[in-house]
Amino acid sequence: MSRPEDILPPDLFYNDSESRKYTTSSRIQRIQSDMTHRALDMLDLTSPSMILDVGCGSGLSGEILSASDEDGTPGGPHVWIGFDISASMLGVALEKEVEGDLFLADAGQGVPFRAGTFDAAISISAIQWLCNAETSEDSPAGRLSRFFNGLYASLRRGGRAVCQFYPKNDEQKQMVSSAAVKAGFGAGLLEDDPGTKNAKTYLVLTVGGGDTDGDITGVVRGMDGVDVQDSRRRGRDRHGKDVKGSKAWILRKKEQQESRGKVVKATSKYTGRKRRIQW
Structure with a gap:
């Protein structure tokens, strides 16, 4: 079965019809909810925060961010801003009257916000699209570099980000995590249900400062299946x-x-x- 990112660019794949189908699917709603709560657990927020939702789509994750602590959102309700490349997805979010502010933007061209704006960031099922280049003048490495450099700048010192994505293979997983490390993040890869069709990969990122100083080991300590790739802690590339x-x-x-x-x-x-x- 073909992966969506291998068929069309995201702004074309998620047209009006596909956006509504995605948003109204009870199966997708459940999976999205589970992954968003998992990401929030790893962010470990204890109070209402300013959160960036990268690839926010129709606002399925945003609705959880807006929920109160009593509804199961740690530290909530949170204030959030989301951006997505699909105008159709954002149109559905507007119809639903989600509480976050929405922007039409391509993550592969950077993160268009002032430095230090956000306490945290999440991204659910989005950044694997950056591993494809739609023109001969662009490249996956360039798109990933612009995204992670922009994301790093937009987060405050001590901030965290959790990006759930579906890597096609180990090479793509390495390409994504390496781009994050080169941008300055402390980075750890966590995989739920590895080796199964339900496998979910999470890239856990920290910005130097606070208690972590860029070291991701404390964030993911005790979690199974963690592959730590921390540029500040190791200070070495893959060749040693x-x-x-x-x-x-x-x-x-x-x-x-x-x-x-x-x-x-x-x-x-x-x-x-x-x-x-x-x-």
Whole structure:
């Protein structure tokens, strides 16, 4: 059976008919609800927060974000903003009068919000679409890079994001997680029901600062099936070499300079830290 992303671009696949079919399916509603609650559990929000919903579609996840704590939404009700590339999906969300603000935008072109706007972000069944390029002038790597760099900037220090997606294979899974790490995130992959047709993959992301300082291990500790890929914790690429700009790379360069008799700045707790984008 063909995957939707292999048939048409998302803005064409989710036309008026397909958007309504998707939204009214009781099976999809149940699966979407389960995955949204799973993502919220991993975000571990304890109070109402400002949340970005990437690929918000017709607002199925947004309705859960808007629910109160008594209705089963941790820390809710939350304020949320969603964006999607399908005008038809957003049209259904408007008809439903969801409580979030909606924007028509392509995640593969970035995240169009001011730096530090959001406390957290979720994305349900969306980012696998970024692994396809619709023109010869674009590439999956470029789309993923623009998305994750924009997402990193839009989250406050100490913020988290959880992206559920359906990777086609291990190579695609690695491509997505590597793009997140290159953007500066602490990243961990968690898979529910691995090896079955019901398998669900979650990319858990942290922005340096707060209690995690970019280390994802505390976020996913105790969860089964976790593959941690943390650029700040490891400071090495997949070949075992220090990542350029990482603390380990900087310290090694400073040692080389000192051995040559050159004067270098003293090492401090700020050495190797990623600077926030200034506006």
